[in-house]
Amino acid sequence: MNWINKIIKASEKIKKIIKSRPTKEDIANSNWVSCCGPILKSTLAENLWVCPTCNKHHKVNPKQRFDIIFGKNNYEILKTPIPKEDPLNWTDSKSYKDRLRTARKKTGMNCGMMVVKAKINNISVTSIASDFDFIGGSIGAAEGEAFLYGIQNAIENQNPFICFTSGGGMRMMESLISLSQMTRTTLAINELKKNNLPYIVCLTDPTAGGITASYAMLGDIHLAEPGALIAFAGARVIQGTVKEELPEGFQKSEYVEKTGFVDLIVERKDLKEKIATLLSILLNKNSDISTEEYETQKDTQSLSKVAS
Numbered sequence: 125m126n127w128i129n130k131i132i133k134a135s136e137k138i139k140k141i142i143k144s145r146p147t148k149e150d151i152a153n154s155n156w157v158s159c160c161g162p163i164l165k166s167t168l169a170e171n172l173w174v175c176p177t178c179n180k181h182h183k184v185n186p187k188q189r190f191d192i193i194f195g196k197n198n199y200e201i202l203k204t205p206i207p208k209e210d211p212l213n214w215t216d217s218k219s220y221k222d223r224l225r226t227a228r229k230k231t232g233m234n235c236g237m238m239v240v241k242a243k244i245n246n247i248s249v250t251s252i253a254s255d256f257d258f259i260g261g262s263i264g265a266a267e268g269e270a271f272l273y274g275i276q277n278a279i280e281n282q283n284p285f286i287c288f289t290s291g292g293g294m295r296m297m298e299s300l301i302s303l304s305q306m307t308r309t310t311l312a313i314n315e316l317k318k319n320n321l322p323y324i325v326c327l328t329d330p331t332a333g334g335i336t337a338s339y340a341m342l343g344d345i346h347l348a349e350p351g352a353l354i355a356f357a358g359a360r361v362i363q364g365t366v367k368e369e370l371p372e373g374f375q376k377s378e379y380v381e382k383t384g385f386v387d388l389i390v391e392r393k394d395l396k397e398k399i400a401t402l403l404s405i406l407l408n409k410n411s412d413i414s415t416e417e418y419e420t421q422k423d424t425q426s427l428s429k430v431a432s
Contacts, residue, residue: 159175172392173392174391174392181328183290185257186237186254189253190238190251194240194244204269205270205273206234207269209221211265211298211301212299223259224259230257235266235269236255236263237266239277249284250281251285251287251288252271252274252287253288254289254291255290256290261290262291262296263291265302267305271305271312272309275315284322286324286399289325289331289335289340291330291331291335293332294335305338306334306337309339324344324399325347326347326349329349330352332353332355332356336355337356340354345388346385347399348388349390349391350389353375354377354380355375
């Protein structure tokens with residue numbers, strides 16, 4: 125029976141090692157972030173959550189995003205409608221209602237999208253951003269209502285609409301209710317364009333599934349952060365279908381720019397300046413611009429024609 129005792133002792137050691145490993149909560153509460161190497165969160169935050177070594181653009185939540193673009197707390201958060209929760213009484217490993225409670229506690233948001241009114245270089249705008257920490261940035265009825273509310277606010281105030289995308293697609297826990305948000309957001313964007321208001325999309329990591337197949341690809345101008353995943357189906361699914369090796373960097377923003385789906389790749393530190401410049405062109409606003417901004421204008425002359 126010695127071999128059995130050895131197995132039992134070995135299994136007990138393994139259990140102790142597993143228990144001693146840090147949990148997800150421990151990692152989330154840590155002062156460190158893993159990137160190309162360990163990096164302090166404070167250092168990352170000072171650099172707009174971009175790794176100073178490898179230039180990886182880490183995910184940011186909507187408030188962090190708006191602080192970067194509009195200035196810290198220099199915007200008004202709009203309260204968006206919240207429809208009936210869990211209309212399908214969905215349950216898998218846990219109930220959908222429990223998942224919503226967890227997501228709300230984690231993010232401090234009622235749904236996965238935040239809508240704000242703000243100004244960028246004295247241009248009034250309405251903007252929306254997704255939080256990937258809210259059930260993977262997926263889109264349900266509440267997120268659809270938030271998007272429509274934002275578009276309505278933009279039309280009523282004659283504001284350009286700026287969308288920062290992030291998420292894995294439509295939310296499976298709401299089935300066809302979720303899928304219908306693809307149509308609803310598309311119709312809302314059509315109304316925005318009927319009012320001759322610019323719609324600028326900034327694609328961030330990751331933008332995938334039904335998000336890519338709807339409002340993320342309907343902008344007058346598409347910007348993207350470096351290295352962002354921009355896709356509909358996953359790379360492994362596509363490779364398994366076409367039975368061929370995919371190009372290097374497939375579905376990254378740099379590759380998507382080469383294939384014509386992204387107009388400009390802009391680093392996070394330059395986003396505010398680039399968006400302001402583009403809006404001044406699209407709205408024919410007079411503003412003092414630098415030589416670099418003038419070069420951006422020249423590069424985007426054709427884009428302004430598309431949006432006008």
